[in-house]
Structure formats: C-alpha cells, structure tokens
Amino acid sequence: MQDEESLVRRAQQNDQEAFAQLYEEHFDRIYRYIALKIGDAVEAEDLTQQVFLNSLRSISSFRWKGRPFSAWLYRIAHNQVVDYLRKKKRSDLPLEETLASGSDDPQRDAERRLDIEQVLAAAQKLTEAQREVISLRFTSELSIAQVAEVMGKSQGAVKALQHSGIVALRRALMVTENDE
Amino acid sequence: MTNKEFDNILNDCLERLLVKGESLEQCLERYPAQAAELKPLLETALAAREAAAIQPRPDFKAQASYQFRSALEERAAGKSRSSWGWFPRWATVVAIVLVLVLGGGGGTVAAADSSMPGSPLYPVKLATEQVRLTLTLSQMGKARLCAELADERVAEIAYMADKGDAEQVVIITRRLEDKLDLLVVLVGGSEGANGVLLAPPPAATAPPTTAPPPAEGPMPQKGWGGIDESAQNGTQALRDRVAYDAANNQALLNEALDKAPERAREALRRAIVVSEDGYEEVLEALEQS
Numbered sequence: 001m002q003d004e005e006s007l008v009r010r011a012q013q014n015d016q017e018a019f020a021q022l023y024e025e026h027f028d029r030i031y032r033y034i035a036l037k038i039g040d041a042v043e044a045e046d047l048t049q050q051v052f053l054n055s056l057r058s059i060s061s062f063r064w065k066g067r068p069f070s071a072w073l074y075r076i077a078h079n080q081v082v083d084y085l086r087k088k089k090r091s092d093l094p095l096e097e098t099l100a101s102g103s104d105d106p107q108r109d110a111e112r113r114l115d116i117e118q119v120l121a122a123a124q125k126l127t128e129a130q131r132e133v134i135s136l137r138f139t140s141e142l143s144i145a146q147v148a149e150v151m152g153k154s155q156g157a158v159k160a161l162q163h164s165g166i167v168a169l170r171r172a173l174m175v176t177e178n179d180e
Numbered sequence: 181m182t183n184k185e186f187d188n189i190l191n192d193c194l195e196r197l198l199v200k201g202e203s204l205e206q207c208l209e210r211y212p213a214q215a216a217e218l219k220p221l222l223e224t225a226l227a228a229r230e231a232a233a234i235q236p237r238p239d240f241k242a243q244a245s246y247q248f249r250s251a252l253e254e255r256a257a258g259k260s261r262s263s264w265g266w267f268p269r270w271a272t273v274v275a276i277v278l279v280l281v282l283g284g285g286g287g288t289v290a291a292a293d294s295s296m297p298g299s300p301l302y303p304v305k306l307a308t309e310q311v312r313l314t315l316t317l318s319q320m321g322k323a324r325l326c327a328e329l330a331d332e333r334v335a336e337i338a339y340m341a342d343k344g345d346a347e348q349v350v351i352i353t354r355r356l357e358d359k360l361d362l363l364v365v366l367v368g369g370s371e372g373a374n375g376v377l378l379a380p381p382p383a384a385t386a387p388p389t390t391a392p393p394p395a396e397g398p399m400p401q402k403g404w405g406g407i408d409e410s411a412q413n414g415t416q417a418l419r420d421r422v423a424y425d426a427a428n429n430q431a432l433l434n435e436a437l438d439k440a441p442e443r444a445r446e447a448l449r450r451a452i453v454v455s456e457d458g459y460e461e462v463l464e465a466l467e468q469s
Contacts, residue, residue, distance in 0.1 A: 016252045023248055031236050045236050049244045054457065056251055057357070061364040061461050063468055079460070083453050119231040138229040141198070144191060159187040162194070163221075170224040 008069050012059050019059070023052055026070060030077050032139035037081045037131055039120040047084055051077045067149050074136065074150045122172035130165030133158055181214075189214055193222055198229060296339050297348045306355075320414050323366040327421055327462075330359040334429040334455060337436070341448045344441035353451040360458030367418070367465040419466045426459035 010018035030051055035044035054076050062072055123131055129151075136147045144162075148155045189211055196202040196210075204222055208215040236244070293308070295301040309329055316322045333356035340348040433452045440448050 166221045
C-alpha cells in the first residue's frame with residue numbers, strides 16, 4: 001500500500017513513468033470489470049481506455065485516504081459504464097474474433113469464446129449490484145474488503161450480494177444451456 | 181444456520197478456492213453439512229472466473245498504451261504552456277484595457293460577456309475571463325468565478341449544439357473540462373472556510389442566467405451578492421451553487437440533446453458526460469475540503 005501511495009503521489013506530480021506503471025498494473029482488471037458489466041468485449045476496450053484518460057485528467061483530485069487507488073479507478077470505470085449503458089441500449093453483439101486467445105488450439109478457443117459469451121450474457125440477467133460484486137470479485141479479483149470500499153457497502157452486504165449473485169448467475173447459465 | 185453464517189462460509193470457500201488455490205473437494209470437506217449447497221455455487225464461481233478471465237486484444241492494448249503515453253506527454257507539455265496562449269494578442273490587450281483601465285464596465289464588456297462562439301467579441305470574452313481569474317486573488321474567489329465560467333460554457337455548448345455546430349461543441353467542451361478541473365484543484369487546495377469567507381466576491385462577474393429553473397428544491401441565487409454568507413460559509417455556498425449548476429446544466433444539456441440536429445448529437449453526448457463527471461468530481465472535492 002505504501003508503494004502504491006508513493007506511486008500515486010509521483011503520478012500526481014506529473015511523473016510519467018509512475019502513471020504508466022499504474023496504467024499497466026490496472027488496465028487488464030479494469031477491462032475485465034467493464035466487459036462483464038456491459039457484456040461487450042469490444043466496447044469494453046474503448047471504455048477502458050477512456051477510464052485511464054479520464055483518470056489522467058483528474059489525478060490531481062485524488063486524495064489519499066488509505067483506500068486503494070484501484071477503488072478510485074473502479075469508481076471512474078463504474079461511472080463510465082453507467083453512462084455507456086444509459087446512452088446505448090445493451091446490445092447482444094457477438095464477441096466475434098475480438099477476444100485474445102490463450103492457446104494455439106482453434107477448437108479450444110472457440111469453446112472458450114462460447115463460455116465467455118455465455119457468462120457475459122448471463123451476467124446481464126443479474127441486478128446491477130450483483131453484477132458489480134461478481135465483476136469485482138471474479139474478474140478483477142478484489143477482496144471482499146476492497147469490493148466493500150469500492151461500492152461503499154458493508155462487507156456483510158457484499159457477501160450477501162456475492163451469494164445471491166452467484167445463485168442468479170448459476171440460474172441464468174442453466175437457462176442459457178437449456179436454450180441451446 | 182442463518183443466511184449471514186452461510187454467506188461467511190461461502191466467502192471462506194471462495195477465498196480458499198480463488199486465492200489460496202485449494203481444490204473444490206478440500207473446501208467441501210471443511211463444511212460437510214453445507215457441501216451439497218456449496219458445491220454448485222462454487223462450481224459456478226470457478227466457471228465464471230475462468231470464463232471471464234478475458235484479455236483485451238494485444239494489438240488494441242499496444243495501440244491504447246501508445247495513445248496513453250502520448251496523452252501523458254501532452255499533459256506534461258501542457259503544464260508549461262502559458263494560460264494566455266489561447267487567445268489572440270489583440271483580444272488579450274482589449275480585455276486588459278477593459279478590465280483594468282475601464283474597471284470592467286461599459287457596453288463593450290457587456291456585449292462581449294453575452295457573445296457566443298463565432299462572434300467577433302467572443303475572444304474578448306474569453307480573454308476578459310482570464311484577466312478576471314488572474315486578478316482574483318483568493319482561492320475561493322477564483323473557485324466561484326470558475327463555477328460561473330463553467331456554467332457559461334455549458335450555456336454555450338447548448339447554444340452551439342442547437343446551431344448544429346459539432347466542432348464548436350467539442351472545443352467548448354474542452355474549455356468546460358478545463359474549468360471544472362481547475363475548480364477541483366482550487367477547491368482541493370482551498371484555504372479553509374473561515375479564510376475564504378472573508379474573500380470578497382469578484383466584482384461584476386455575474387453571468388447571464390443560462391439554466392432553466394430547477395424542477396425542485398431551492399434555487400441558489402446566481403452570482404454571489406445575494407447569498408447570506410453570515411449564516412452560510414463560503415464553502416457551503418459554493419457547494420450549493422455547484423450542486424445547483426450540476427443538476428440544472430445536466431437538464432439543460434439533455435434538453436438540448438432532444439432538440440439538437442443529428443450532426444451535433446455525438447459531440448453533445450460527450451459534453452454531457454464531461455459535465456456530469458466534472459461536476460461530480462467538484463462536489464466530491466468540496467465534500468472532502
């Protein structure tokens with residue numbers, strides 16, 4: 001935490017390398033968080049980039065209060081997502097060939113892409129708060145305490161949302177499988 | 181077993197599975213009485229994590245990284261740029277003469293104040309604003325003026341959107357963003373409520389009323405002369421003003437979006453985002469100050 005605080009302070013003092021390091025550390029997690037929230041991997045790329053450009057503009061307003069820097073970034077990402085969803089009706093665009101494959105096996109990649117599509121689609125059936133928790137916990141890998149800080153809720157409330165979110169996700173995934 | 185107890189057990193299993201790397205079987209052995217209920221939930225969580233572990237495309241990531249580093253360099257370069265560099269020299273000279281020599285009064289200032297982008301007097305208006313900002317000494321005075329100027333920029337955005345001038349909407353949106361960013365900085369470094377209360381309000385800077393009346397709630401008076409500062413400190417007054425502007429400007433821009441020609445809508449949508457995010461950041465900074 002101390003290292004991150006020092007990094008953030010350097011970024012606030014216009015240290016380009018410090019900000020670039022924060023960017024590299026958080027980019028993928030913020031991307032996954034947004035992708036699961038909006039259900040569109042392509043749009044998530046642009047939104048993620050916009051989150052970091054916004055953070056660059058407003059880094060001077062960040063006040064260190066012992067909360068992780070990521071909490072601030074997720075707040076910006078959350079606002080970006082809310083704005084995006086307000087402007088556009090959620091689309092069910094296919095992910096197409098947009099996801100980075102992790103292997104040289106096309107069949108495995110295709111199956112994996114289907115899994116991702118199913119999960120992203122199923123996540124859209126959750127309530128906003130459930131989706132937020134699932135996204136922060138399982139794609140961004142934040143702890144319960146960190147999720148509670150990002151969302152401004154108690155840890156008990158986050159645990160309850162985690163439980164109901166997993167139940168709802170399971171139900172939605174089962175419906176998807178039954179439809180196929 | 182209560183829901184809360186089960187939530188805790190589920191969370192403990194998730195920590196073990198996802199963070200500590202235990203197997204599903206190991207987790208279930210720890211809680212045999214809940215194993216049947218836990219198993220499908222943990223399987224779902226594992227599947228969700230595996231499936232959602234997506235990455236942005238490598239080519240996009242490289243491009244985005246380059247774009248971000250360019251933005252970092254622009255930001256660093258922008259820090260050293262003079263704030264006077266935006267205006268034509270003649271407009272700056274006219275503005276200084278108007279404000280300093282003529283005391284900011286007279287018909288030319290009034291005409292410039294109400295001018296809109298594209299008008300010959302508009303550069304004078306911007307330069308006059310800059311002169312006023314420079315001459316306002318207290319941080320709270322500057323912050324108040326910044327709030328008024330941000331309000332003015334929103335009115336200009338709505339006006340130019342109505343004209344269908346997307347290019348001007350983009351340009352003024354940047355100016356709005358600059359003003360709101362500056363406001364965050366000013367508020368963040370404010371000298372405290374007692375100090376700013378004593379700062380005199382900037383003279384003759386009351387902007388034209390641009391926003392529609394709010395749908396509900398009290399409306400703080402535009403400008404600063406009417407605010408009862410003996411009962412309400414400067415920070416609170418600024419907070420009220422910014423909260424009022426945030427709500428009303430959002431309404432104004434959304435209303436403009438309904439009426440704007442198609443060619444200006446994308447730029448206007450961006451302006452709405454900038455306005456909303458910017459005012460929110462200012463309010464957050466005010467809460468923390």
